[in-house]
Amino acid sequence: MLGGPPAFAEPLLVGRPLVRRRHAWFARLRDALNRRWLSNNGPLVRQFEQAVARRLAVRHVVATANGTLGLQLTLRALDLHGEVILPSFTYVATAHAVAWEGLRPVFCDVDLHTHNLDPAAVERLITPRTSAILGVHLWGRPAPVDALARVAKRHGVRLVYDAAHAFGCSDRGRMVGSFGDAEVFSFHATKSITTIEGGAVATSNGALADRLRRLRRFGLSPEGEVETIGTNATMSEINAALGLTTLEAFDQLVARNRRCYARYAEGLSALPGVGVLAYDEREQTTYPFVVLEFGKDAPLNRDEVAALLEAEGVHARRYFAPGCHSLPPYRRTRGGPRLPNTERLCRSLLTMPSGQAVTDRQVRTLTAVLRRAWAEAPAVREALTARCRSSKGRTRRGRTA
Ligand code: T4K
Numbered sequence: 001m002l003g004g005p006p007a008f009a010e011p012l013l014v015g016r017p018l019v020r021r022r023h024a025w026f027a028r029l030r031d032a033l034n035r036r037w038l039s040n041n042g043p044l045v046r047q048f049e050q051a052v053a054r055r056l057a058v059r060h061v062v063a064t065a066n067g068t069l070g071l072q073l074t075l076r077a078l079d080l081h082g083e084v085i086l087p088s089f090t091y092v093a094t095a096h097a098v099a100w101e102g103l104r105p106v107f108c109d110v111d112l113h114t115h116n117l118d119p120a121a122v123e124r125l126i127t128p129r130t131s132a133i134l135g136v137h138l139w140g141r142p143a144p145v146d147a148l149a150r151v152a153k154r155h156g157v158r159l160v161y162d163a164a165h166a167f168g169c170s171d172r173g174r175m176v177g178s179f180g181d182a183e184v185f186s187f188h189a190t191k192s193i194t195t196i197e198g199g200a201v202a203t204s205n206g207a208l209a210d211r212l213r214r215l216r217r218f219g220l221s222p223e224g225e226v227e228t229i230g231t232n233a234t235m236s237e238i239n240a241a242l243g244l245t246t247l248e249a250f251d252q253l254v255a256r257n258r259r260c261y262a263r264y265a266e267g268l269s270a271l272p273g274v275g276v277l278a279y280d281e282r283e284q285t286t287y288p289f290v291v292l293e294f295g296k297d298a299p300l301n302r303d304e305v306a307a308l309l310e311a312e313g314v315h316a317r318r319y320f321a322p323g324c325h326s327l328p329p330y331r332r333t334r335g336g337p338r339l340p341n342t343e344r345l346c347r348s349l350l351t352m353p354s355g356q357a358v359t360d361r362q363v364r365t366l367t368a369v370l371r372r373a374w375a376e377a378p379a380v381r382e383a384l385t386a387r388c389r390s391s392k393g394r395t396r397r398g399r400t401a
Pocket of ligand 1: 016
């Protein structure tokens with residue numbers, strides 16, 4: 001785009017996993033294979049649950065096959081009905097879990113600065129049909145837990161958190177995992193602490209944890225009796241083995257994320273109109289995302305930057321646009337008159353490649369591309385327009401042919 005070959009010959013991706021300490025994982029796998037116990041609440045799953053519970057300082061952790069199933073089991077175990085209030089500005093799995101459980105998602109706007117649920121907006125959406133609030137700790141930055149707890153208490157509704165991004169993050173020193181009735185984590189391949197596919201529900205409620213364990217495995221009691229309708233959402237030993245291995249390297253993984261985040265912040269600090277989403281340095285955080293926010297004074301807008309980066313071999317992501325409320329399955333769901341903050345964030349944010357597989361050098365190259373684009377913005381815009389025209393021409397010719 002700026003002349004010459006693309007800056008990255010091999011595409012640079014958001015969420016590219018890099019599994020280190022493979023010998024430790026393989027050793028655990030070998031043990032599991034020798035034990036001939038590979039799933040259904042095996043010893044590695046139990047160890048993983050204990051290790052997670054210790055790190056989060058919570059009483060009960062129930063590992064699941066993925067975060068989405070963790071959310072579904074939790075909503076089911078709480079015996080909810082009617083409506084659940086949740087942010088529209090989240091990954092679609094949050095909304096799907098609600099709808100899949102036969103509940104009605106009511107989409108709420110978020111705060112423009114925190115990107116998390118606005119408690120006042122939540123309260124305005126509460127009706128006699130509301131049975132729960134489902135908050136999200138978006139980007140790993142805790143939702144307003146105190147204010148949401150007050151709203152939930154005032155109206156006698158349940159409070160659950162989708163903590164898919166927030167493993168290892170704290171709010172005023174207290175670890176995410178211990179808020180609300182339950183919190184649900186994801187350990188997907190794109191996360192630093194990963195089980196490839198996997199999730200976990202954390203709760204201090206023993207009865208809820210028991211119910212989750214039954215629902216997770218066909219509704220069976222510990223004695224093997226079918227007590228209720230359940231599903232299969234168990235985590236396998238292979239996944240738990242990797243979870244234990246990455247947990248052991250927690251500090252190194254976070255240090256790498258932090259370094260990557262700091263390189264972006266340094267490299268872009270002098271550019272007007274673009275900010276790197278901040279994490280509170282006083283809290284524990286894992287820097288799970290590097291999110292750029294483009295203001296009106298940026299010489300190129302978010303979509304122009306995304307197109308420029310794409311041409312340079314960088315697949316940045318427009319997480320989490322469009323908001324769930326405007327996705328086809330939910331378009332007709334009532335969610336208040338408008339969600340202006342959600343819509344604004346959907347236009348102005350871009351998630352950058354970061355994490356374990358991204359090197360300092362790659363971040364230096366990428367930020368240098370952006371600095372040069374800022375300096376030559378009119379030429380970049382012209383090149384993008386020409387590119388767009390020629391691709392439209394190609395499509396038209398293709399159709400005629
Ligand atoms: N709640 C929230 C708030 C969530 O963000 C998520 C998941 C959930 C609930 C549900 O948790 P899980 O059921 O997934 O445990 C990705 C992840 O797949 C998804 O887990 C995550 N959130 C979301 C934020 O990101 P996509 O739609 O971006 O697609 P994916 O995973 O195909 O690709 C993401 C990037 O990672 C791409 O740049 C490609 C790259 N990638 C991906 C995989 C799987 C690799 O380089 N290698 C890989 O093996 O959802």
